[in-house]
Amino acid sequence: MVALLALLTERGQLPLAYLAEALDASAATIRRDVALLAAQGLLERTHGGARPMKGNRELPVRLRDGRNQESKRRIARTVASLIPHGKHAIGLTGGTTTAEVLRALRSRDDLTIITNSLSIGLEAAEQGQARVLIAGGVLRSSSLELVGSLAESTMKLVNVGTAVIGADGVSATGGLTTHDEIEARTNYAMIERAQRVIVAVDSSKIGNRTLAKMADVTDFQVLVTDSGAPEDELEAFRDAGIEVHVVDAGRGDEGPVSGGRGNSRHALGFEGS
Structure with a gap:
């Protein structure tokens, strides 16, 4: 059902026959899944098809964990290897890839x-991290992130050594984008306070643009993604001076398969206030 929702989120209204073929499922299974998801308010049924709920093209965070999970783990290991040794303050936006970075x-x-993510903050505390700061704000139920002026004010009081940013869309021409304008502003407040910004996204986000612009391509220095990303998009990032790291998107436990070139700003981290 997660794959069904993901298809609708990415492509909009689709006929049941297309969903059955794309997901290699029977027509009866697709009809049943559509009915169950509609009953939960996660999609709208149409005559002979289904579409995302109006005004909501964002997949709820509780349904994202299983998508591209192995790629996200590999991306996270590469990001972790880029964090300096010694005391360092790391900013993490919400999302399943940034959660893997924490792990x-x-x-x-x-x-x-x-x-500003409740789930990441709680997991960091359970891990026994030395210091955990969760910015206050208004809770977005779909992402479990705290956003708005209070969260932005908190970000302005801290110094971040490395910010690890997730996004719903990343392109060399469109920069970083997400589904919600308020969330975009809150995340940009973290980006502004960081000495170095690493964008960590799986290849499904590369080349995409969503509703709200979070930052320009000039606002981050490092991109870590997987080998499913279009090579022309990756080359455009390199041409823009971004340090690009690509990990293998296949199965298994291999690490990163290629590093990038570019002008990254490496800096020592600060402790958060």
Whole structure:
């Protein structure tokens, strides 16, 4: 059912026959899944098809965990390897890939974790991270992130050594985008306070643009993604001076398969206030 919702989220209204073929499922299974998801308010049924709920093209965070999970773990391990040794303050936006970054850093006990994500903040505390700062704000139920002026004010009071940013869309021409304008502003407040910004996204986000612009391509220095990303998009990032790291998107436990070139701003981190 997650794959069904993802297809509708990415492509809009689709006929049941197309969904059955794309998901390699029977027509009866698709009809049943559509009925169940409609009853939960996660999609709208149409004559012979289905479409995302009006005004909501964002897949709820509780349904994202299983998508591209192995790629996200590999991306996270590469991001973790880029974090300097010693005391360092890391900003993490919400999202399943940034959550994997936190898990990849579980062996570190010298970090300050700064986030506006409730789920990431709680997991960081459970890991026993030395310091965890969760910015206050208005809760977005779809992403479990705290956003708005209060969260932005909190971000302005801290110094971030490395910000690890997730996004719903990343392109060399459109920059970083997400589904919600308020969330975009809150995340940009974290980006502004960071000495170095790493964008961590799986290849399904590369080349996409969603509703709200979060930052320009000039606002981040490093991109970590997987090998499913279009090569022309990756080359455009490199041409823009971005340090690009690509991990294998296939199955197995291999690490990163290629590093990038570009002008990254490496800097020492700060402890968050």
